[in-house]
Amino acid sequence: MLDQKFSPETTEEVLISASPASGGSYTSVGTYPHEELVAMVLKACEATQTPPPQMLQQFGAHLLQVFRKKFPDFFTAHRDPLDFLEQVDSYVHVEVYKLYPDAELPRFYCQRLSPGRLLMDYHSSRHLDDLAYGLIMECISSYGVTADVQRSKVVLDGVEGTRFDIIRN
DSSP: OHHHHTOHHHHHHHHHHHOOTTTTOOOTTOOOOHHHHHHHHHHHHHHHTOOHHHHHHHHHHHHHHHHHHHOHHHHHTOSSHHHHHHTIIIIIHHHHHHHOTTOOOOEEEEEEEETTEEEEEEEOTTOOHHHHHHHHHHHHHHTTOOEEEEEEEEEETTEEEEEEEEEEO
């Protein structure tokens, strides 16, 4: 994302200054400490003068496009973004676990209030709700529709998370 949005030099600067233990080489089948991601996000924010919430949202939007290219069937199986989002935890993440059994994925608990409204509760030990927000907003946009998305805190079994109240326009 940094290469595309900023420059390859920015990416190199971030990798050098973050100095991740992995050396900055990642594969799709590997599992890496999330602290490396946090360090790189902070260094990317410094290098680009972008606030962390905005950087994470941009990265979420970028990831959605990567997922659409890599797993198009997940998206074409649904005609509406709320239908897709409602299936992320019960279908998409199940398929991800088949490919990557050690993956540590966030949990999404959904409640459909109407055909045009979805409550989506996000829970993750990594607390990357800005990244989730970017994914959600890009998902909605990629289906060619618009929606209002409100965020609030929610607690499930004593664990704090984020509720996304998504209302399609």
